[in-house]
Amino acid sequence: MVKRNLIKKINLGVISALIFAFALIWFSPILWMVSTSLKPEKYTIEWPIHWIPRSVTLENYYSVIFESVINIFRPFFNSLFIASAVIVLTLLTSSLAAYAFSQLRFKGQNVLFFLVISTLMIPEEVLLVPRYLLLYKLQMINSYNALILPMVASPFGIFLLRQFFLGIPRDLQDAARIDGCSKFRIYYQIILPLSKPALAALAIFTFLANWNSFTWPLIAIDSIELMTVPIFLATFHAFGVIMWGRLMAAVSCVTLPILIFFCIAQRGIIKGITLTGLKG
CATH class of the missing domain: 1.10.3720.10 (MetI-like)
Structure with a gap:
């Protein structure tokens, strides 16, 4: 009985990890989109990718809304x-x-x-x-x-x-x-x-x-x-x-x-x- 419960918990953990991994893969383009929109233009294309902007700016949003x-x-x-x-x-x-x-x-x-x-x-x-x-x-x-x-x-x-x-x-x-x-x-x-x-x-x-x-x-x-x-x-x-x-x-x-x-x-x-x- 204990072994069966352990197997169920392992299976649940594996499934949860796979779901989380797929969700993260799906969400990564959205995260990159928001992150890039908050970066100065010179930092938008860089490798490796900085998911969290080193310098946050709202200039891009201001330009899109008011200067386009x-x-x-x-x-x-x-x-x-x-x-x-x-x-x-x-x-x-x-x-x-x-x-x-x-x-x-x-x-x-x-x-x-x-x-x-x-x-x-x-x-x-x-x-x-x-x-x-x-x-x-x-x-x-x-x-x-x-x-x-x-x-x-x-x-x-x-x-x-x-x-x-x-x-x-x-x-x-x-x-x-x-x-x-x-x-x-x-x-x-x-x-x-x-x-x-x-x-x-x-x-x-x-x-x-x-x-x-x-x-x-x-x-x-x-x-x-x-x-x-x-x-x-x-x-x-x-x-x-x-x-x-x-x-x-x-x-x-x-x-x-x-x-x-x-x-x-x-x-x-x-x-x-x-x-x-x-x-x-």
């Missing part, structure tokens, strides 16, 4: 506005489609759902040119519409919410129908309130995908006023000279709020993803 050619607050607002708008529209369209695929019965339902899910296998790069031509003909290029509307349709969101909706007991809906509730009323008064974990998970995934989007905004806009955060960061090495201190300060300004938000909402992500597997 492009004010950091404008790209930050643009990315935040675009991501928030896409979240609202994605949750609306995906939840409605998922409700139809999971709770309603109509001819060709499974075939249509298969076609929707099959679009997940299409590489994003394949859609860039057709999407651009379509929006160009609609005169939406170089506008917020070009960055928001193409991202609203989410096959992944439909699949995620459908799996969750299938796990909701049908007895609740049958009782609501007996009381005279319409299909739409069941959707927004029963299905949506019970689906908060899945909706929260989808909202977070959608936010992160649109916040980090680079290729499509680079193609769809050419106005400084519409510049998003990833494109703003790319301007720091557009002319071949990279100021690492300023670049890391800018990255810290736009990354740390997202990391904090993710740490706060990670339980909602795990819960939402876990519960979507209740019934398939």
Whole structure:
């Protein structure tokens, strides 16, 4: 018995050490980013790496916020506005489609759902040119519409919410129908309130995908006023000279709020993803 407990403790210690090691490896780029942003420029590229700055300065942050050619607050607002708008529209369209695929019965339902899910296998790069031509003909290029509307349709969101909706007991809906509730009323008064974990998970995934989007905004806009955060960061090495201190300060300004938000909402992500597997 004593030997078995000793083996369990050793196994637990080894597993804990491995988890700590992997966590440290994952966290090291973030630590280097923050550390470099607090260093004078002459100390940013040095070997061996000094994780703790020998000389701490906030000059890089001051330069990014107050002295940059492009004010950091404008790209930050643009990315935040675009991501928030896409979240609202994605949750609306995906939840409605998922409700139809999971709770309603109509001819060709499974075939249509298969076609929707099959679009997940299409590489994003394949859609860039057709999407651009379509929006160009609609005169939406170089506008917020070009960055928001193409991202609203989410096959992944439909699949995620459908799996969750299938796990909701049908007895609740049958009782609501007996009381005279319409299909739409069941959707927004029963299905949506019970689906908060899945909706929260989808909202977070959608936010992160649109916040980090680079290729499509680079193609769809050419106005400084519409510049998003990833494109703003790319301007720091557009002319071949990279100021690492300023670049890391800018990255810290736009990354740390997202990391904090993710740490706060990670339980909602795990819960939402876990519960979507209740019934398939």
